Amino acid sequence: MSHMHGEEDGEADDRTAARTPLPAGSRVVVAGASGLIGSALTRSLTADGHEVVRLVRRAPRGPGEVRWDPEAGRVDTAGLVGCAALVNLAGAGVASRRWTEAYRERIRNSRVLGTRTLAEAVAALDEPPSVFVNGSAIGYYGWTGDRAVDESAAPGEGFLPSLVVEWEAATSAAREAGVRTVFARTGLVVARGGGAWGPLFPLFTAGLGGRMGDGSQYWSFISLYDEVAALRHLIGTPSLSGPVNLTAPAPLTNREITAAMGRVLHRPTLFTVPASVLRLVLGGLSGDVLGSTRALPTRLLESGFTFQYPEIEEAVRAALR
Template identity: 65%
Template sequence: MRIAITGSTGLIGTALVRSLRAGGTSGAEGPGGGHDVVRLVRREPTAADEVRWDPKRGEIDTAGLAGCEAVVHLAGAGVGDHRWTAAYKQELYDSRVLGTRTLASALAAMDTPPKVFVCGSAIGYYGDTGDRRTDENAPAGRGFLPELCVAWEDAAQPARDAGIRTVFARTGLVVARSGGAWGRLFPLFRLGLGGRLGDGSQYWSFISLEDHIRALRHLIDTEALTGPVNLTAPEPVTNREVTAVMGRFLNRPTLFTVPAPVLRVALGEFAGDVLGSQRVVPRRLLDSGFTFHRPRIIEAVRAA
């Protein structure tokens, strides 16, 4: 299969490209040859597998996407990379909404569009869910992140209108060594500086990097799936439980606690989402037959 990917140099995109090119299925790697992967880049292409696009200006070389049966859209500025100033909020919005609109419109206009469009999204869609188990039937929450996710998904409407099967991968916290939330946690815990954030009672909906990549491939391959699909492990855990597992696994003390007021000073508005609770479960993923290799937090941390 010929598959196009945006955000191919990020944590998830890099792993997905590697997995697709290795061959196998969404359930396991194996023999049989890999997929033909096209990477969308925002600079002049320097390799045969690259196609240029400019998401903010609405420009894309659709000729380079000819023959693609699937497109996976992962590009977007990092939510936790900077304080949420007005300028960075606009960057978060533009990188997701304008990019998705550009890509969806271009795919819809192709003579032979792809069969499936997997569009990145996030469980931030639901806002703070407290200790309530939340699946894809839940409405959008309130606040900047939920509003961003709603606009992000709405921007894919041209693809849906064109009859392209469109799936929204609402991703949780990816457990990986070199990126995302855990990419920042591991160094702190190794130094013995890890600890609870706030009172630690807030739920974290995590997923191992391995299962996340397998789930994305499952979304590509499973024709019955359309609309939102939560990419999280079956049993979310509290920040207190995460802290205990990290300390036990790395054999380090976890005496430090970052009080909520300190987080608010350090992170600004983003602190509300760090301290917020999201107990999100992958109902549609499980109902479609997907099985997790690392469903528990200790297994995900060990793999990372």
């Protein structure tokens, strides 16, 4: 998919040259470093010799930790001094429990208030980081059915789209201070350790996997490896700001993904989970599982990013390794 962008004319070389990898030993501040994506990103940066500073809600246990209270609007700004990049992946888990009214409020506050806290802290620094990568979600687009959308599309209707609009707007202090700000609109991350995909692996391994509802809904997936590589690409690509979809190039229907999971795990996928059962078990999240968002990574590909695992079977195999 990425080689459709005319590499014969030398354009690719320019795009690759436009990347400025982090100087060796750079300080990167990560909020949400203990989560699925945050811990993988932290491992990747540390392995390359960068210094990762984790934002924590408890008393720091060492020099690599800085305290913050996202909802009270407090962060120890001294710990942010000298950082080259700030990556915010913090927020109450969207997939972790039923969406009661109270939990919706918690999801909202943890993302919107936490983002505002960091944006204001960054704006107050004498020497702010060169980039603020703020986690976001393809939930922005809402239900698109089989219509493909990219970053040029308008927000959808409902709780998640309105949440994402507010969440991205909460970065305004950083943007107004001239900090390059990127919204990493992540899709469904294919990983065993958590996220939307975590519960699917044991289910399919037990031979209980199957399509959900009628299976026609699109799932915009991305392997955990590509998610981390894409976040690092956002940090290192000065031309990128605003929304960038972090999803593999070819989203698939739930039916196609179910079949691929069955093939890789060598298990039958005969079960069908009726929509009514999913609504009962998942509450508000059932909209995500039954809803259809067909998001394309237009800006990521145009900026020269190459996917390591663009196909679902490769992504599932990578998650099993």
